[in-house]
Amino acid sequence: MAAEISAAHTDGVVLVAVLKGSVPFMADMVRSMTVVPVIDFMAISAYAADTGRVRIVKDLDLDIMGRDVVLVEDIVDTGLTLHYLLAELGRRQPRSLEACTLLDRTSRRIIPTPVEYRGFEIGDEYVLGYGLDYAQRYRNLDRVVVGDLTVLRDDPDAYVASLHPR
Numbered sequence: 516m517a518a519e520i521s522a523a524h525t526d527g528v529v530l531v532a533v534l535k536g537s538v539p540f541m542a543d544m545v546r547s548m549t550v551v552p553v554i555d556f557m558a559i560s561a562y563a564a565d566t567g568r569v570r571i572v573k574d575l576d577l578d579i580m581g582r583d584v585v586l587v588e589d590i591v592d593t594g595l596t597l598h599y600l601l602a603e604l605g606r607r608q609p610r611s612l613e614a615c616t617l618l619d620r621t622s623r624r625i626i627p628t629p630v631e632y633r634g635f636e637i638g639d640e641y642v643l644g645y646g647l648d649y650a651q652r653y654r655n656l657d658r659v660v661v662g663d664l665t666v667l668r669d670d671p672d673a674y675v676a677s678l679h680p681r
């Protein structure tokens with residue numbers, strides 16, 4: 516994806532990582548890019564469960580008007596987050612606006628959202644590690660692992676240790 520984004524944006528690009536899950540992915544990706552990206556961060560928070568309504572809790576520092584922008588996500592699930600962010604950033608009149616995600620679970624999509632750069636398609640299984648959390652923890656695992664939510668709820672530390680022995 517770093518090569519693809521670099522090839523598509525030879526004039527440079529603004530990468531916007533969506534906090535917090537996409538941080539390890541973004542960090543690895545920028546180190547493989549052949550153009551010099553500018554990076555920025557955004558954080559949103561859901562304020563009503565399952566309504567898809569979210570609010571910005573950390574906004575960009577940069578003005579993206581007239582810039583080529585790629586949003587960097589860890590995982591796109593229902594698409595509600597990405598849909599909201601693309602609409603929000605689109606209003607700021609970037610020259611182009613694309614989305615990149617490490618993981619895509621298209622089977623659960625509620626809102627169709629364009630994803631130009633996709634790492635891996637996954638099924639309906641919970642994933643954690645490499646930025647992805649379970650209850651804000653385990654983002655530090657050095658790879659993505661599949662976890663059974665019923666077992667995770669029980670004794671997360673023991674279960675994660677068994678999934679990801681160090």
Ligand code: IMP
Nearest residue numbers: 590591592593594595596641642647648
């Ligand atoms: P969406 O708005 O439903 O597309 O959800 C996207 C967000 O939900 C991601 O950025 C993650 O923070 C979170 N998420 C969705 N599925 C998982 C998962 O399997 N593990 C960890 N986080 C997830």
